[in-house]
Amino acid sequence: MRLNDLDERIVHALAEDARRSYADIGAEVGLSAPAVKRRVDRLLAVGAITGFTVRVDPAALGWSTEAYIELYCHGSTSADAIRRGLERYPEVVSASTVTGEADAIVHVFASDVRHFEAVLERIVGEPFVDRTKSVLVLSPLLRRYTSGSPN
Template sequence: MPGVRPAAWHTPAVALNEIDERIVHALAADARRSYADIGSEVGLSAPAVKRRVDRLLAAGAITGFTVRVDPVALGWQTEALVELYCRHNTSPADIRRGLAHYPEVASASTVTGDADAVVQVFAADVRHFEQVLERIAGEPFVSRTRSVLVLSPLLRRYGAAGPS
C-alpha cells in the first residue's frame, strides 16, 4: 500500500477454547438468546455461560452486542464499494478519522493491492451516492477514488468468523 502506514493488529488477551467458540457462534447467530439456552447447547449452566461471556468481553474477544438491520428498511437503496488512494504517509487512523463522520460509510478497511483502503457506502439513491463520493474524494488525505455500485449482494456473513 503505497500511501498507508500499517497499523498494529489488536489481539484479544484470551484464547478461545472449543466451548468459548461455540458460545461466540451462538451469540453471533442470535445475541438475544438466553444464557440458559446457550448453556443447554454447549453443556454448561446459565451462570457458567455468563461468566465466560463476561470474561470474553473483558478480554476484548467479544466487542459488543448489536442488531443487524436491512439498509433498505432505513431508506438506503444504493450500495457501493469505494477504493481510496491516499496521499503519501496517510495512516489508517487518519483514514478512520476522516471517514467516521459520514453516516453513509458502513465499513472501511485498509487493503492489499493498488488501493489503500476500501469503503462500503450506503446511500438513498445514486445521486446521494455521488454527493457522498464527491465529499469523500475531497478529504485532504485522498488523492483519488474508484468506485463500483453493488447490483445484488450474493452472500453476507455476520458475527463470528468461519463456519458454525
C-alpha cells in the same frame, strides 16, 4: 486472547442471535445457564466480546444503494488520517486499509445513486484523497455476521 472451542461456540451462538438465553446456548454447547453466563462475563471482561448490538437492514432506513470505494491517497497518508477523514460520514459503514494498489476500501450505503454520487464527491474532496475507484452493488450474494467456527 485466543478462544477455546467452547468459548468459540458460545460466541458463534451469540453472533447468530445475541438475544438467545444462556439456557438455550447452554443446551447447545453442553453447559448450564450459569456456566454460560460466567464465560460470557469473562469474554466481555477480557475484550473478546466487545458488545451486543442489533443488525438493521439499511433498506428499512431508506438506504438501498450500496457501494464500495477504493481510495488512493497522497503520499504516505496514515491509516489514522484516513479513519479520521471518513468517520464523519454516516453513509460509511466500514473502511479498511488493504493490500494491492488502493490504500483503503470504503463500504458505503446511500438512499439512491444521486445520494451516493454526493457522498463520493465529498470523499474525493478530502485532502488526503488522490483518486477513487468505485463499484455499485447489484445484489448481495452472501453476508455473514457470525464469529468463530460454527462447530
